[in-house]
Amino acid sequence: MDQHSPARMEDVAQVAGVSAITVSRVIHHPDKVADATRERVLKAIETTGYVPNRVAGSLASNQTRIIGALVPTVTNSIFADTIDGLTDELGAQGYQLLLGATGYSLAEETRLINAILAQRPAGIVVTGLQHEPAAESLLRAAGIPVVETWNVDGQPIDMTVGFSxxxxxxxxxxxxxxxxxxxxxxxxxxxxxxxxxxxxxxxxxxxxxxxxxxxxxxxxxxxxxxxxxxxxxxxxxxxxxxxxxxxxxxxxxxxxxxxxxxxxxxxxxxxxxxxxxxxxxxxxxxxxxxxxxxxIHRYEIGRQAARMILERLRGDTTTPDLTDLGFEIIERETTPAGRAD
Amino acid sequence: MDQHSPARMEDVAQVAGVSAITVSRVIHHPDKVADATRERVLKAIETTGYVPNRVAGSLASNQTRIIGALVPTVTNSIFADTIDGLTDELGAQGYQLLLGATGYSLAEETRLINAILAQRPAGIVVTGLQHEPAAESLLRAAGIPVVETWNVDGQPIDMTVGFSxxxxxxxxxxxxxxxxxxxxxxxxxxxxxxxxxxxxxxxxxxxxxxxxxxxxxxxxxxxxxxxxxxxxxxxxxxxxxxxxxxxxxxxxxxxxxxxxxxxxxxxxxxxxxxxxxxxxxxxxxxxxxxxxxxxIHRYEIGRQAARMILERLRGDTTTPDLTDLGFEIIERETTPAGRAD
DNA sequence: CTGAAAGCGCTTACAG
DNA sequence: CTGAAAGCGCTTACAG
Known part of the structure; x- marks a missing residue:
């Protein structure tokens, strides 16, 4: 049954003997549905193996649960930590990460921003404050929360989190x-x-x-x-x-x-x-x-970037435009010890 | 103009003095449109700052250009290389990576598979051959190419690439x-x-x-x-x-x-x-x-996984179910030298 | 507490 | 080479 065309909300509705809109309610506002009805729908979802189609849902509701992110490269723990920070925070809130690697190319970044924006993400995270003018316009015109990362020395398009x-x-x-x-x-x-x-x-x-x-x-x-x-x-x-x-x-x-x-x-x-x-x-x-x-706080950069976007999405207007996570000098054994300061 | 509601295909069409379908053609089959018309549409896309809405496009065409991928964690170059392999190959083909990190939890993996499948990806990549039964059913029922990675000792759901x-x-x-x-x-x-x-x-x-x-x-x-x-x-x-x-x-x-x-x-x-x-x-x-x-060939695992999915999507039926990338023993200085073998 | 209608922004045949 | 119509699978008000 699911092999050819996966179950639709309508299929679940028929099995449960309700209308599609009730199935939608069970998924999004379960408390607004009578207990018995809810149970029947849940059972129907189970038996049909229904997996909601978010692309349809996104089009109808005009919002996705996708956050785009662009890093130069993933190979090197440096940005990997930031990505983990992003997926951890995002995953917990039911959002997903659409990831791109620019290979330190600004032109590729612009191309990827375009591709990501085509998926109508709820927000987007990029690395650094330096972008092609075309990329900046795209980002500004998108009308979604934008977080630039790893740099606080400069003027962010929207928000930035990092350090100097x-x-x-x-x-x-x-x-x-x-x-x-x-x-x-x-x-x-x-x-x-x-x-x-x-x-x-x-x-x-x-x-x-x-x-x-x-x-x-x-x-x-x-x-x-x-x-x-x-x-x-x-x-x-x-x-x-x-x-x-x-x-x-x-x-x-x-x-x-x-x-x-x-x-x-x-x-x-x-x-x-x-x-x-x-x-x-x-x-x-x-x-x-x-x-x-x-x-420096690589993982926190990712987590904070996710949080800033999520807060904005929740309508929080107190979110600061700039979050400086700072840095610490860690003296170990490759430099001479001794009283300084 | 783009601030509140971004330009739609219809907006571009009006500016260019054509119908929406012609705009769609310019984007997907540019050679099927008269040169003059194409130029006008391209100009209109430029002036309106139009970014195609792929969520609408995906719903209409019943296909996305998204590939899902699940790794245990990104922090550690181990899976980071595989992710780079995926984004490199996918990006070149116009596909994008929807990434999730399971934190080595099978239950979390199942949850993420569900969330990713809701985005109706064109294919999905997971790590290892071990999954919860619920995850396996989801994967089988999805009706899309599935690649398991980093392991060839076992029975893949669909395809697998890695080594023993x-x-x-x-x-x-x-x-x-x-x-x-x-x-x-x-x-x-x-x-x-x-x-x-x-x-x-x-x-x-x-x-x-x-x-x-x-x-x-x-x-x-x-x-x-x-x-x-x-x-x-x-x-x-x-x-x-x-x-x-x-x-x-x-x-x-x-x-x-x-x-x-x-x-x-x-x-x-x-x-x-x-x-x-x-x-x-x-x-x-x-x-x-x-x-x-x-x-072992971490980057290649990612690249091959992407290729296997892309080939399948192109209708190629010769793609092998199992790709063993092998391994090499690299003897350096932490083990004794000497004639062995 | 539940449903019928309209519409989201595209693409897919089908005409012409 | 170009367009009108239908439809993809949902959600959003609006009724009742």
Whole structure:
């Protein structure tokens, strides 16, 4: 029976001896139906194996229970945590996640926003504050809650949740200097189409300049998100600037790759070279020596983004446009200990 | 204009001076429309900011471009790679991913299958071959392509893509023995509601028994997916069975956590203790000493799953029900080298 | 507490 | 090459 064409509300209604609208009521407002009727309908749903057709329901009610989300990539715990935060919060509220991966391409992001919007989601979550103008117009015109994530330094289209990449990097550089660093290199993710990465280097540069240290392009490198790149860029940096006494990496994966490279080369960390990362992935605390890094709240970003959308949908007008989840400097063993501050 | 109610096909039609059906044609069969007309419609789409309403389109055509997917969790590169494989392949074909995370709960999986099916996806991907009976009936009754993943040891509902967890673990144990191991411990993920984990221990047990080594429960531990658990269970194992000369971990995260613990405790790897993992995450090759492990094709599982569904949807009847992507034993530095085989 | 009617925004044959 | 009609499976007021 269900093989060819799945049961419709009408089929359930016939089995239960009621009208389709009563079946709809049992599903959405069970208390508005007489007990006996409800029981009969529920039984009919069971026997027919009825699974409500939400695409019809969505068209009729003009609302879906779908939330769209766009991340650069899923591979790397970084955004994976945010996605888990989203699915956990959304799932509990009966919403579902329509996910897209942009591959760090703004053009692809625009394309995906269009595709997602075609599904008429109740809300949408994107990564970063940087988008193509076309994407921004689409988002504004959609008339749904929009949450940008992972960045609070800028003007959100609607709402944003994250932290200041600039301030976080600035703070880490200050800490490194307080611990004795005098020549700090920086290796970060490519800044093209990535405002978070751009603001991280900017934070580094600003802090270095402010503290009167050398701020030279020869101290700054870009590397893709991989352990191998961390090792490679460390070699490059050491080759050009053997005088660095600390290297700050824009993410933990790069930092850890560099740390392993030091172990291979016999470079003592932090005695010969201090290393700091960014993200505080689980590995950072587990490796020996444990990595000094910046802790940010990846899972919470996802959860909060979901909450902000859901609140809006409930008509809550008190939801703030900007939620700064902050960051923490976590000093572990790859940077020198000692009284600073 | 778009703020309150977004443009409809009818609005575009009016602006272009044609009927709605012509707008639909321009979108779906552009070659069946006169050049001049097409240009006018395209311009009208642009000026109205029209984004097609696929929920209406799906209801009318009785087909969506949505593929559902269920994974245990996204946090851990393990399933993240599979998700990237899915979004990459799906995105290129104009399909979108509706994602759910079960948290390793079969009951939650059933609930999510129901919710996803309500969106009338064109196909669905689930993890593993183990499901609640209710989930299986739902999946069978849906009348859409279903791909189970990460396991080929069993009877798929429809199609499956992955590898033999049993054989892979069996093979690794054989290799460890060939390298001189005589007392092998095993630490794997909890086997409850996880057929892959269950078949991994089973593979270990079968190999150990077949090779005439000790197969004792005192050699087998379970640990959650974390570096900390790997370290903890290694300590437990060493406390009960200080005579083990090798430990095989059911995933790389556990293995790596144990490796770091060895480094902290001054246990030499592989001289004092050999360590092997499972998954071949990027870190396995990057860490020092590099981890011996089983390479499996996580990204390909996602890509193939998407392809199998898409082929079916295209009416291809030659698509195999079972795709075994295999595995490879990758020997690196945490197990003794030497001529074996 | 329950039902008949209209309509959501598209697509699918079918005409012409 | 283009359009009028019907219908997809629901929900939303509105009656009673």
């Amino acid at each position: 990449n600039f301030n976080a990097c600035h703070a880490m550089v200050e800490r490194l200097v307080a611990r004795g660093a005098r020549c700090i290199g920086y290796v970060g993710a490519p800044t093209l189409a990535n405002d978070r990465a751009a603001q991280r280097v900017a934070g580094y540069r600003a802090a270095v300049a402010k503290l009167g240290l050398e701020a030279s392009d020869s101290l700054v490198f870009e590397g893709k998100f991989s352990f191998a790149a961390g090792a490679g860029r460390l070699r490059d940096l050491l080759a050009t600037r053997p005088d660095v006494d600390a290297v700050f990496f824009g993410n933990d994966i790069l930092a850890l790759g560099a740390l392993f490279e030091c172990q291979r080369q016999g470079i003592r960390v932090p005695a010969d070279l201090a290393i700091a990362g960014f993200d505080d992935v689980e590995l950072a605390a587990s490796v020996a020596p444990a990595l000094t890094t910046v802790r | 967890n049993f054989n892979a673990c069996h093979a690794m144990v054989e290799r460890l023995v060939a390298r001189g191991a005589r007392c092998i411990g095993y630490v794997g993920a909890p086997t409850l509601a996880n057929d892959r984990a269950a078949q991994r221990v089973a593979g270990y047990r079968a190999a150990v028994a077949k090779l005439g080594l000790e197969a004792s429960d005192s050699l087998v531990f379970e640990g959650k997916f974390s570096f900390a658990a790997g370290a903890g269970r290694l300590r437990d194992l060493l406390a009960t069975r200080p005579d083990v000369d090798a430990v095989f971990f059911g995933n790389d995260i556990l293995a790596l956590g144990a490796l770091f613990e060895c480094q902290r405790q001054g246990i030499r790897v592989p001289a004092d203790l050999a360590i092997a993992g499972f998954d071949d995450v990027e870190l396995a090759a990057s860490v020092a000493p590099a981890l011996t492990t089983v390479r």
